[in-house]
Amino acid sequence: MISETRVQAVFNGKKPDRVPVFSFVGAYAATLAGIPLYEYYTNPGLAIELQLKARDLFGYDDGTHYGWADWGGWEFGGEIAFPKTRKEASPRTSANVINHVSQVDSLPVPDPVSAGMLPLIDKYNRQKIAMGEKAVIQGGSISLLAAGILGKTRLLRWYLREPSAVKVIYDKAADFVIAAARATIDRYGAVNCSVGFTAPMDTNDLISADIFHKFCFPVQARVNREIMQMGVDKFSIHLCGNHKHNLKLWAALPWPKRMLISLGPETDLVLAAETFGHRHVIAGNVSTSFLAYGSYEEVYNNTVQCIETGKDLPGGFIVMSGCEMPVLAPPLNVFAMVQAAKDVGGYV
Amino acid sequence: MAKDKAELLEKMAKSVVEMDDDLTVELAQEYVDQQYDGYDAINMGLAKGMDRAGQLYEEEEYYIPELLMCSDAMYSGLEIIRPHLKQQERSGKSKIVIGVVEGDTHDIGKNLVKIMLETSGFDVVDLGRDIPPIDFVEKAKEIHADLIALSTLMTTTMDGMEEVCQILKEQDLTERIKVMVGGGPISKSFADKIGAHYSEDATKAVKLAQQLVKEEIRC
Numbered sequence: 362m363i364s365e366t367r368v369q370a371v372f373n374g375k376k377p378d379r380v381p382v383f384s385f386v387g388a389y390a391a392t393l394a395g396i397p398l399y400e401y402y403t404n405p406g407l408a409i410e411l412q413l414k415a416r417d418l419f420g421y422d423d424g425t426h427y428g429w430a431d432w433g434g435w436e437f438g439g440e441i442a443f444p445k446t447r448k449e450a451s452p453r454t455s456a457n458v459i460n461h462v463s464q465v466d467s468l469p470v471p472d473p474v475s476a477g478m479l480p481l482i483d484k485y486n487r488q489k490i491a492m493g494e495k496a497v498i499q500g501g502s503i504s505l506l507a508a509g510i511l512g513k514t515r516l517l518r519w520y521l522r523e524p525s526a527v528k529v530i531y532d533k534a535a536d537f538v539i540a541a542a543r544a545t546i547d548r549y550g551a552v553n554c555s556v557g558f559t560a561p562m563d564t565n566d567l568i569s570a571d572i573f574h575k576f577c578f579p580v581q582a583r584v585n586r587e588i589m590q591m592g593v594d595k596f597s598i599h600l601c602g603n604h605k606h607n608l609k610l611w612a613a614l615p616w617p618k619r620m621l622i623s624l625g626p627e628t629d630l631v632l633a634a635e636t637f638g639h640r641h642v643i644a645g646n647v648s649t650s651f652l653a654y655g656s657y658e659e660v661y662n663n664t665v666q667c668i669e670t671g672k673d674l675p676g677g678f679i680v681m682s683g684c685e686m687p688v689l690a691p692p693l694n695v696f697a698m699v700q701a702a703k704d705v706g707g708y709v
Numbered sequence: 710m711a712k713d714k715a716e717l718l719e720k721m722a723k724s725v726v727e728m729d730d731d732l733t734v735e736l737a738q739e740y741v742d743q744q745y746d747g748y749d750a751i752n753m754g755l756a757k758g759m760d761r762a763g764q765l766y767e768e769e770e771y772y773i774p775e776l777l778m779c780s781d782a783m784y785s786g787l788e789i790i791r792p793h794l795k796q797q798e799r800s801g802k803s804k805i806v807i808g809v810v811e812g813d814t815h816d817i818g819k820n821l822v823k824i825m826l827e828t829s830g831f832d833v834v835d836l837g838r839d840i841p842p843i844d845f846v847e848k849a850k851e852i853h854a855d856l857i858a859l860s861t862l863m864t865t866t867m868d869g870m871e872e873v874c875q876i877l878k879e880q881d882l883t884e885r886i887k888v889m890v891g892g893g894p895i896s897k898s899f900a901d902k903i904g905a906h907y908s909e910d911a912t913k914a915v916k917l918a919q920q921l922v923k924e925e926i927r928c
């Protein structure tokens with residue numbers, strides 16, 4: 362089978378020849394090409410080209426990715442710093458937007474076409490559409506945008522100290538995400554769009570399920586519902602970090618019938634699949650620490666373990682890096698994932 | 710009626726755990742009005758509260774927002790107590806330079822470690838995140854620090870820690886300035902390899918720092 366049919370089979374509820382491998386190679390493709398990360402992140406066309414070459418090199422099954430987790434700050438009027446060196450790994454908010462509660466009510470919702478990373482995302486989308494693939498909509502999580510607007514530690518403190526201000530910020534961030542989704546859908550049509558999001562600020566490494574329920578859950582429910590009402594039914598979510606206590610809440614959000622749920626190494630694959638009711642394709646969760654500085658054998662064995670755990674999950678399974686491929690991973694560690702899937706991922 | 714010292718200390722600890730800034734300030738004021746010993750207020754009241762908060766965090770009863778609120782209460786009590794410390798207690802503190810190494814902006818864990826170190830009486834200078842190795846050494850020299858505490862959550866930035874140790878070695882400072890490292894990808898074996906000391910969380914970091922400044926552990 363070729364990658365496309367292999368992955369398609371999983372989404373259609375059929376068994377492919379073997380478990381597909383998603384390497385989650387994004388900016389790592391720039392490392393492979395010896396190109397500065399800055400160029401990768403500011404040139405979406407180049408980002409696609411390099412990732413496709415990397416895919417040919419390793420033979421994994423996922424398509425291309427683009428974007429970064431630390432967003433919301435730039436879009437709402439703060440500043441972004443693109444990586445100057447490889448070890449910085451990804452762009453990050455270098456100046457937040459809100460320093461005092463008095464600034465919250467007057468915070469404007471930014472333009473859904475020209476704000477922050479959106480023009481770059483649109484360049485990426487234009488090319489994806491030209492390739493016959495889907496345009497991406499950044500769906501959240503809304504907590505990420507709130508963290509970008511406020512600063513991470515301030516957000517964590519304000520959950521308890523200034524809860525009403527935090528709610529206002531979440532609402533504005535949700536309005537923005539919905540408006541940006543609408544703009545993308547208007548341009549490319551709902552059937553040509555897919556929603557992706559990652560949730561590192563909602564992890565139980567940081568917050569309780571109660572806080573997640575109180576702040577993120579209601580607005581994320583609104584965002585998901587509205588985007589689905591606009592006709593988009595392709596979703597993929599990445600639960601970054603430990604989401605053990607949040608899983609029931611994630612499962613209770615409005616979702617399409619079937620989507621991709623990828624997990625970090627900190628969250629149990631089987632528990633997640635059970636909690637979501639075995640409807641969705643589960644992907645995960647090869648340790649990024651092994652990928653970054655473990656040996657070939659460590660990555661290989663860890664991938665085998667993930668495959669053995671996930672292979673027969675009723676909703677379907679893809680073995681995947683637990684987060685974006687670390688930009689300094691030794692190339693053979695990426696290959697170790699593919700080799701393991703070839704060796705032990707077969708379905709009879 | 711005036712509360713006795715033990716009762717005030719216990720109440721202060723409790724008000725920190727319960728994240729009550731106003732009550733902590735009130736109790737701290739009452740405590741200094743009674744002219745009880747300032748150092749005990751920190752050690753047996755405020756720090757004890759923070760210690761309990763740390764335990765609740767380990768038990769997944771508290772999360773980071775709760776810990777930050779406890780630390781706010783603790784700091785507001787500290788403001789009241791600090792001017793009443795005897796001169797010697799104020800100047801005799803060990804100094805630590807803390808920060809997240811260059812390339813990494815994950816700073817939530819570092820902030821927790823800083824809070825716990827300050828609570829336990831260390832004088833902590835926080836350089837923030839994304840800090841070049843040389844800056845740690847320069848700052849440590851400038852303020853005559855006993856310890857440098859380095860944090861990172863990314864494997865790509867771990868070598869910044871090694872570089873700090875290397876600079877200290879080149880400048881012949883390893884005896885005078887110890888290095889403590891922590892964060893997700895860091896392990897004891899990595900710390901041993903670069904000539905630093907490792908602790909896995911904020912509470913244990915305090916014990917390690919205390920041992921290091923007492924010079925119980927040598928490289």
Ligand code: B12
Nearest residue numbers: 430602649684814815816817818860863864891892910911
């Ligand atoms: C929240 C988070 C973010 C937030 C950071 C917010 C902030 N200002 O800190 C955001 C969304 C911005 C983010 C961005 C990124 N992230 Co991130 N993130 C996380 C997450 C989910 C939780 C981290 C956290 O705060 N934990 C809670 C705190 C309290 O724990 P802690 O930091 O470990 O600290 C404790 C101990 O380690 C110790 N400790 C910490 N420091 C020190 C220091 C000393 C001296 C001592 C003694 C002890 C000590 O004590 C602390 C308290 O007990 C982790 C997942 C994870 N499991 O860690 C990923 C994770 C750290 N992120 C990761 C990645 C890859 C990234 C990005 C590159 C992603 C991207 N492609 O955009 C960017 C990096 C940008 C950059 N260059 O900095 C990876 C790192 C992989 C690796 N091994 O290299 C992780 C591990 C996710 C994964 N599973 O792969 N992230």
